[in-house]
Amino acid sequence: MIQISKDSMPILREQDVVPFRNRVRELATKIGMSLVNQTKLITAASELVRNMLKYANGGKVLLELISRNGQTGVRLTFEDQGPGIKDIDLAMKDGFSTGKSLGLGLPGTKRLVNEFSIKSVPGEGTTVTITHWKNGR
Amino acid sequence: MDRIPILKMGPFLLVTIQVDLYDRLALNLENDLITMVSKTEAKGVLIDISAVSIVDSFMGRILGNIASMSRIMDAETVVVGMQPAVAITLVELGLTLQGVHTALNVEKGMELLQNKIGLNLLNQEEYQEPADDTDL
Amino acid sequence: MKNATSKVIRKNKAQILESWMKYQLTDEDLRDDLMNMEELHGQSEQLLDSFLNALESGNMNDINAREFEPIRDTLGEISVMRARRGYSPRETGTFVLSLKQSLFDALEKEFKSQPEILYKEIILVNNLLDSLSIFTFETFIKGREEVILRQTDEINEISTPVIRVWEGILALPIIGTLDSARTQIVMENLLQEIVATGSSIAILDISGVPAVDSLVAQHLIKTVSATRLMGAECIISGIRAEIAQTIVHLGIDLSNIKTKASLASALRLAYDMMGVEVKKMDRRSKISLL
Known part of the structure; x- marks a missing residue:
């Protein structure tokens, strides 16, 4: 895997969300991702950023353009120092939520992107990494 | 504070969302719309989202809330002009906006609202007829 | 640092190229219908040149190193091109492997009286060319996969009319x-x-x-x-x-x-x-x- 570009953005307030979404769109457009795949990626990013603001009072996002086996894609890493998730398996189940949302957050987000991984230590924080390839496969 | 303008057209309220929504703006819209529905006793709400490129679960929930709240106040809600990419993403996300009417564009949305209201009036008339009979 | 093999190649480049061409052409399965001679000659010479340059840089075992980049590029180009034109893997592999034989011939002539050096150099060249031919296969298959992917996309496009x-x-x-x-x-x-x-x-x-x-x-x-x-x-x-x-x-x-x-x-x-x-x-x- 080759890293083409790298950038990081702090997300501390709700006002940071729109510029962040635009930044993701810029990256996706740069590698020629189709509109549907762009929309999926940005929506997934939007869900994760909201989680970060809601549960951990913000955090930071690493934005990367990567290439693997001749495929290019966008990789986003969301890092926070929030309370963490106790039971990740449970959090990844459809319909589960501790907040007052629809509970589509994590599993729904996972369905939108090609690769999804989550690491969390209770009391220390959560890191979610998503990757979406140019052609969505 | 940023607000999205709401237009009143006869018995209907019209909202065209021209910017990408962030949470505060969406919440304001929900509040403003519901206040307007109760103030004007509107029979229908039409929300045009043809310029919106991202609808995530939060905004989907706001749209659903507006529909449910309006319904309690006897107004129908129709969301029009959703972009294909947004529709595909919402379905993948698992959000199908149950209880929200949809239409392709503003024109068809208006038609739909008029039909719905026409039907509602018809139902009310039918309901009143037997009452008249007993009076006689 | 120059090693024995690179000196031999430098000295006998023309003969090696010629014998390599001969070995390639004697292969019964060579698809002369798909390939023209000038092109083959050009490709072979280009490859031999970059091979020689890489050897002269002193690196004799790691084909992933920077010195081998031109070789990898040339080989990659050739194998992807052959994959697209419908060559068999065997034909593509022979291209690199037949160079082995001509190099051995040249080394043998040079070091006939010094079996120790001959043995060492042959092992070296052998390993190097083996790695290169594996690389060729890999790219060849990748080239084919690309063809398949493209076709899948095309089929998907065609098969869903509205x-x-x-x-x-x-x-x-x-x-x-x-x-x-x-x-x-x-x-x-x-x-x-x-x-x-x-x-x-x-x-x-x-x-x-x-x-x-x-x-x-x-x-x-x-x-x-x-x-x-x-x-x-x-x-x-x-x-x-x-x-x-x-x-x-x-x-x-x-x-x-x-x-x-x-x-x-x-x-x-x-x-x-x-x-x-x-x-x-x-x-x-x-x-x-x-």
């Missing part, structure tokens, strides 16, 4: 297996056509789908949901008896979706929903009126 059957009614005959990549394309095409034509009804005909399992059903339900979000209605037609059976046996709930057995009855339902009436014309009475 037909406008009436003002406001679209039909989509789906033929073949419906997997998630395909569903994506079907959905995109359908939704785009809905916007473009302002249609309010779409008929998804699945007569050509060989089997419906729970995954396919889920894809269908997704397509219907997305259509509804756009403000159009979706009818699924072409449900054969065995498909109805599997759907019920698998416990898939399609009760929220309008389904019809044939495209004809779906079309009738669509007309109904749009308030269109199709009537048989009485030609005779018209003629008599004239």
Whole structure:
């Protein structure tokens, strides 16, 4: 895997969300991702950023353009120092939520992107990494 | 504070969302719309989202809330002009906006609202007829 | 640092190239129909040059190093090109492997009296060329995979036409297996056509789908949901008896979706929903009126 570009953005307030979404769109457009795949990626990013603001009072996002086996894609890493998730398996189940949302957050987000991984230590924080390839496969 | 303008057209309220929504703006819209529905006793709400490129679960929930709240106040809600990419993403996300009417564009949305209201009036008339009979 | 082999190659470059060409051409399976001689000569010379440069840099074992970059580029180009033109893997592999023989010949002539050096150099060249030929195979296969991927995309594009059957009614005959990549394309095409034509009804005909399992059903339900979000209605037609059976046996709930057995009855339902009436014309009475 080759890293083409790298950038990081702090997300501390709700006002940071729109510029962040635009930044993701810029990256996706740069590698020629189709509109549907762009929309999926940005929506997934939007869900994760909201989680970060809601549960951990913000955090930071690493934005990367990567290439693997001749495929290019966008990789986003969301890092926070929030309370963490106790039971990740449970959090990844459809319909589960501790907040007052629809509970589509994590599993729904996972369905939108090609690769999804989550690491969390209770009391220390959560890191979610998503990757979406140019052609969505 | 940023607000999205709401237009009143006869018995209907019209909202065209021209910017990408962030949470505060969406919440304001929900509040403003519901206040307007109760103030004007509107029979229908039409929300045009043809310029919106991202609808995530939060905004989907706001749209659903507006529909449910309006319904309690006897107004129908129709969301029009959703972009294909947004529709595909919402379905993948698992959000199908149950209880929200949809239409392709503003024109068809208006038609739909008029039909719905026409039907509602018809139902009310039918309901009143037997009452008249007993009076006689 | 210069090693013995690179000196030998530098000294006998012309002969080595010539004998390498000969070895390539004696291979019975060489596809002279696919390749022209000048091109082959050019490619061989280019490769030999970059091989020599790499050797002279002193690196004799790691083909992933920077010095071997020109070689990897040349080899990659050649194997991808051969994959596209329909060469067999054997023909592509022979290209590199036959260089081995000519190099051995040259080394043998040079070091006939020094078996120790000869042995060491042959092992070295052998290992190096083996790695290079593995690399060639890898790129060759990658080149083929690209061809396959492109064809898959093309098939997907072709096999999902959206037909406008009436003002406001679209039909989509789906033929073949419906997997998630395909569903994506079907959905995109359908939704785009809905916007473009302002249609309010779409008929998804699945007569050509060989089997419906729970995954396919889920894809269908997704397509219907997305259509509804756009403000159009979706009818699924072409449900054969065995498909109805599997759907019920698998416990898939399609009760929220309008389904019809044939495209004809779906079309009738669509007309109904749009308030269109199709009537048989009485030609005779018209003629008599004239």
